[in-house]
Amino acid sequence: MGLFSNWEKSNLKCSIFGLDLRNAIFLASGTFEYGLLYKNVTNKVGAIVTKGITASGRAGNPPPRVFETACGLINSVGLENPGVKVFCKDILPEMRKLKTRIFVNVAGFSVGDFVEIVGEVGDQVDGFELNVSCPNVEGGGVAFGRDPEICSRVVTEVRKTTTLPVIVKLTANFCDPLLVGRACVEAGADGISLVNTLHAMAFDIKKKKVMITGGLSGPAIKPFALYCVHHLRDLGVPIIGVGGIISGSDAYEFLLAGASAVEIGSATLRDPYAPLRIIQELEEFTG
Numbered sequence: 001m002g003l004f005s006n007w008e009k010s011n012l013k014c015s016i017f018g019l020d021l022r023n024a025i026f027l028a029s030g031t032f033e034y035g036l037l038y039k040n041v042t043n044k045v046g047a048i049v050t051k052g053i054t055a056s057g058r059a060g061n062p063p064p065r066v067f068e069t070a071c072g073l074i075n076s077v078g079l080e081n082p083g084v085k086v087f088c089k090d091i092l093p094e095m096r097k098l099k100t101r102i103f104v105n106v107a108g109f110s111v112g113d114f115v116e117i118v119g120e121v122g123d124q125v126d127g128f129e130l131n132v133s134c135p136n137v138e139g140g141g142v143a144f145g146r147d148p149e150i151c152s153r154v155v156t157e158v159r160k161t162t163t164l165p166v167i168v169k170l171t172a173n174f175c176d177p178l179l180v181g182r183a184c185v186e187a188g189a190d191g192i193s194l195v196n197t198l199h200a201m202a203f204d205i206k207k208k209k210v211m212i213t214g215g216l217s218g219p220a221i222k223p224f225a226l227y228c229v230h231h232l233r234d235l236g237v238p239i240i241g242v243g244g245i246i247s248g249s250d251a252y253e254f255l256l257a258g259a260s261a262v263e264i265g266s267a268t269l270r271d272p273y274a275p276l277r278i279i280q281e282l283e284e285f286t287g
């Protein structure tokens with residue numbers, strides 16, 4: 001696995017989970033919505049991962065929801081989404097007109113939630129990314145994702161529900177993602193993506209109180225995310241690297257670390273066209 005195992009060097013085409021992709025650049029969950037606002041970008045990447053979809057709709061967390069740090073961003077969106085039924089009825093039909101692969105980011109608070117959401121979506125998409133790692137929600141989320149046994153149960157049950165590719169998105173918050181990753185692969189996961197955002201907080205020093213707690217993303221976490229990908233590189237399934245990628249050379253570093261593909265997240269909040277630039281820059285390294 002890893003370095004260029006699945007790449008045609010000359011044109012970035014890639015084959016992963018039995019799917020042919022235009023390239024190995026994915027749009028990460030939560031930072032590009034459902035890919036419908038900038039179709040000219042979505043249609044040029046290998047795949048889009050949707051915002052986390054829960055069983056019931058969620059309004060998300062109260063403000064403040066985002067806070068800029070040195071080289072990063074703390075977010076506390078709290079999985080705002082319309083719920084799986086509305087997603088399937090109103091959003092998915094539009095997404096299916098896109099010319100890219102679609103992965104649904106599944107955000108459950110129990111094993112049953114994961115099974116319900118995957119079952120409801122069915123085979124209308126190309127695969128699933130199980131989000132066992134959101135740091136901004138009570139219950140489920142990150143505490144769930146630290147436990148190899150619970151994650152293994154999630155994958156086992158989801159595996160019975162779908163034959164489509166199942167990626168597990170891991171947390172690296174206060175745990176060893178290798179232990180959880182190994183349990184997920186043994187339970188039948190087709191791939192691993194990491195990292196989700198890292199626990200973070202910021203203070204309002206005038207009011208002497210917490211301004212925000214949430215998940216840190218952006219270039220500040222890239223060296224840590226790279227380390228995590230390298231740490232899991234021998235798991236025997238494709239690893240998708242995510243965390244702080246803003247350039248082709250960042251993406252290339254993830255490939256060198258053992259990733260088979262990468263996801264672009266916060267970079268698109270500053271520049272929605274960043275993925276196009278990153279693809280072009282990456283071609284310089286792999287061409």
Ligand SMILES: Cc1cc2nc3c(=O)[nH]c(=O)nc-3n(C[C@H](O)[C@H](O)[C@H](O)COP(=O)(O)O)c2cc1C
Nearest residue numbers: 028029030052075131195196217218243244265266
């Ligand atoms: C505003 C925002 C919302 C996010 N929402 C989700 C989500 O719904 N599901 C998920 O698995 N990850 C979510 N993430 C995490 C990203 O997909 C990604 O793992 C993380 O931001 C690190 O990558 P980056 O540094 O390139 O942003 C979100 C990140 C941000 C900044």
